[in-house]
Amino acid sequence: MRLSHYFLPLLKEDPREAEIISHRLMLRCGMICMIERGIYSWLPLGLRVLQKIQSIIHKYQQEIGALPMLAPTLQPAELWKESGRLDAYGKEMLRFKDRHQRELIYGPTAEEVLTDIVRRHVKSYKNLPLNLYNIQWKMRDEIRPRFGVMRGREFLMKDGYSFDLTPKDARISYEKVFQSYLKTFKAMGVQAIPLRAATGPIGGDLSHEFHILAQTGESELYLDQNLLDQEGLEMKDFEKFYAATDEKHDPSSCPIPLDQVSCSRGIEVGHIFYFGSKYSAAMNALVKNAGGQDIPLEMGSYGIGVSRVLAAIIEAHHDEKGICWPVPVAPFSLGLLSLGRSSEVEKTSTNCYQRLIDMGFEVLWDDTEKSPGEKLASMDLLGLPFQLIIGERNLQQGLCELKERKTSNVQVISLEEVLNILDTNTALPRFKEVF
Helix, strand or coil: CEHHHCCCCCCCCCCCCCCCHHHHHHHHCCCEEEEECCEEEECHHHHHHHHHHHHHHHHHHHHCCCEEECCCCEEEHHHHHHHCCCCCCHHHCCEEECCCCCEEEECCCCHHHHHHHHHHHCCEHHHCCEEEEEEEEEECCCCCCECHHHECCEEEEEEEEEEECCHHHHHHHHHHHHHHHHHHHHHCCCCEEEEECCCHHHCCCEEEEEEEECCCCCEEEEEEHHHHHCCCCCHHHHCCCCEEECCCCCHHHCCCCHHHEEEEEEEEEEEEEEEECHHHHHCCCEEECCCCCEEECEEEEEEEEHHHHHHHHHHHCEECCEECCCHHHCCCCEEEEEECCCHHHHHHHHHHHHHHHHCCCCEEEECCCCCHHHHHHHHHHHCCCEEEEEEHHHHCCCCEEEEECCCCCEEEECHHHHHHHHHCCCCCCCCCCCC
């Protein structure tokens, strides 16, 4: 994408209303635009990252057999009356009446909707297990929206729901999602720590939150220091380590020595629940078992805050110059900078841009007439994993610069060497796009 053809409204100064790093950087990078307090438009650059995150979620959900669907944003209040939850969310749930005076809500979650769908169409144990998930915009009428998309009124969320015959089967579904979440966040370039958590208005007696560690996190976490060094563990292995949110932590009953407990701040990016027949029994969602008896379904629900995790990634990956995107979720793989206005710089940049596109890379080419200093600062702010810098001085010697944003390591080498390095970098994703 040529920057001269792109819509990228960069800001030179930090906006006054931005309280945390991710909010400041998302506004400065032209990723979002505030329409109303807590409500944002997602501009082209921000949307690209949202789509990358969604793609990773889809991959690991479908890997465990979960099926994507799309639930409505508006839900009839009658379903929530059936489940007994209509008043549980209080004023955070947006409610209104249509022209026929029927009460509707803007769904903050979709347990009732999915339970209603399944009770209509699933009648036998032979149709189980079933796991359906949905990535949809949700609404929470926050009394004090803050921190940008971290705690906005409108947010994009992945919510999934499992339906099983027995508690044992439901536990297996829960563990599959638990493991898939660890893979999902790792694939995004972040480490998410699972912790025992309170169930809140969702209900049930088994719940885990997934937190990305960050100093700006709203939640206080208590965990075994040894847990921070663990990777690739199964759920049963994680259960061996102490890890709890402040709501679940009790110093008097903590099973490990206090000097082994690490107190950290975290940003919640995922939350999973097993609540058995709480909704199915209340809403009469029954299936026949092998003996022909009607029994309520065993259920779980599984959420990821898609827009929230984007902000959390920025909180975990930035420096004083701007964002440092992990490769899998970066809006573009690399930025191409043309420094100088000579015909040779223009010719080489054009040729290089086309070759990179043909190789399948997502490229943002700063072909504007800004000064070299402005271009370099802007590209650092955007935080693309690599920068390919073509300037008049180096070009006279047949050289250019390849900069890795995360480490600031710069190689001054020939263009062919740059293309070879990028071509053999298996971590860089390849796409075929029309620019």
